[in-house]
Amino acid sequence: MEKIQPSLSRQDIICAETPGSPVAMVVFGASGDLAHRKLIPSIFNLFTQDLLDERFYLLGCGRKKITDEQFRESVKQAIRQSRSGASAKDLDAFAEKLYFASGDYDNAEFYKSIKAGLVELDKKHKVDGCHIFYLAIPPFLYSTIVEHLGRASLSCSGQSDSKCRARLVVEKPFGRDLQSAAELNEKISRCFDESQIYRIDHYLGKETVQNILMFRFANIIFEPVWNCEYIDHVQITITESMGIGHRGSYYDQAGVLRDIFQNHMLQMLALVAMEPPASFEADCVRDEKVRLLRFIRSFSPGDLNNSIVRGQYGPGVVDGKHVVGYRSELGVDQNSRTETFVAAKLFIDNRRWQGVPFYLRAGKRLAHKDTEVAITFKKVPHSMFASAGLDDMPSNVLVLQIQPEEGISLRFQAKRPGSKICMSTLNMNFNYKDVFLVDMPEAYQRLLLDCMLGDQTLFDRYDSVETAWRLLEPVLQRWQNDESAPYEYPAGSESTPETDGLIESDGRAWRKLAEI
Ligand code: BG6
DSSP states (O other): OOEEOOOOOGGGOOOOOOOOOSOEEEEETTTSHHIIIIIHHHHHHHHHTTOSOTTOEEEEEESSOOOHHHHHHHHHHHHHHHOTTOOHHHHHHHHTTEEEEEOOTTOHHHHHHHHHHHHHHHHHHTOOSOEEEEEOSOGGGHHHHHHHHHHTTOTTTTTTSGGGOOEEEEESOOSSSHHHHHHHHHHHHHHSOGGGEEEEOGGGGSHHHHHHHHHHHSOSSSGGGSSTTTEEEEEEEEEOSOOOTTOHHHHHHHHHIIIIIIIIIHHHHHHHHOOOOSSSSHHHHHHHHHHHHHHBOOOOGGGGGGTEEEEEEESEEETTEEEOOGGGSTTOOTTOOOOSEEEEEEOBOSTTTTTOOEEEEEESSBSOOEEEEEEEEOOOSSOTTGGGTOOSOOOOEEEEEEESSOEEEEEEEEEOSSSSSOEEEEEEEEEHHHHHOSOOOOHHHHHHHHHHHTOOTTSBOHHHHHHHHHHHHHHHHHHHHOOSOOEEEETTBSOOHHHHHHHHTTTOOOOOTTOO
């Protein structure tokens, strides 16, 4: 296929970035994997880009008995691993902002000592009581920590100034079903109100995911065709080649439906399908997202197997290496029925999307890592080239490539030079790195900066979390009670007959993974 490269004129770039406010971040689980691999390196990036207020400091909290110095060293090492170019000078300067408090999460004394530590550190760094509490710990600990924060009056620190109120950052999944999410929300709401709660879904911080709204609503040419009159179907794919790593005990309780589908997948679907918000204000955007989620047709228990299919990886070969099956992974029950792959067909019952199927698939240990949204348009209603045998021309397809390739491509037909009637399928591609000449920032960087600024646009509001769980409730219940195991697919598969059936029975096919 031919490739056409667009060009970008510098005047076209409108950029505005506000540095973070003077805050302290208290990270629970600071010596853990998430904090070391993602959070703290992202804060370091903000620091090196002058986007961190000079008064910022971070108090790590955890069960490990380590000193400030030991914590600083482990953080420096983690940053060096993720950012080979980090200078020793920057690392030393950043490390001076880091502290560590050890203790048991269920001991009230721990929170008293955190509170006393914050008073002292606020004074030292000239922070005015504005604290962000980040829960980078397993979900079963969320309520314990939040209750203690409330009892120690830490949830209302800085309350005289609304911009400077304590904030709570909670990782997904928020709950494990409708009921547990409601219980968790109720517990959190006793100490923090909605304006203080930042529910993280890191997909919303990805540049390419943020771009969905810009692409749709900052251009005039797409909106008129963004509906059931012109669109045949939409495919959203989140596949990974990696397995579950060291997270077996968490993953076996979650599965891909809770880990990815309820949050990353449905949030992307909402961005692709929602109506234009009145403005780019947090609640305007979040109102439209939840409205869209409410329009998704409920799964019908009688027809579940034709709408959603689950699989689990067996042994296989990924990137040329033999890998074990899911049930042999560390921390996984050897008879586990947890799904590592899911494919679903959804309909959105509103005027814009009447009759347009949305095919969604997400899974681990597949042939490639690939996240994309592909919009397939309807075929031309009548081909004037039919007499030359060109009556069935391929559809236009618009692909929003989320990762690892980051870009947009549009497939269309054009005349090939030569004989009078001769056509080719072309792909017009735009690639972020080629055009903007920058490395794409880590999603957490965007989200952490927004949280410091008190901007909730890219965070999940409870009503959208609740709506997503409500949609999946019949599926979770069915799978919990269903004694049969998910079908097994060999690790490294490109596709599987079970999921192919879901789309092929409609006369369509999945896009090949990593196809542009
Ligand atoms: C996380 C899931 O939310 O997203 C992981 O818990 C998954 O299981 C990860 O691997 C994928 O994120 P990304 O940014 O690599 O697509």
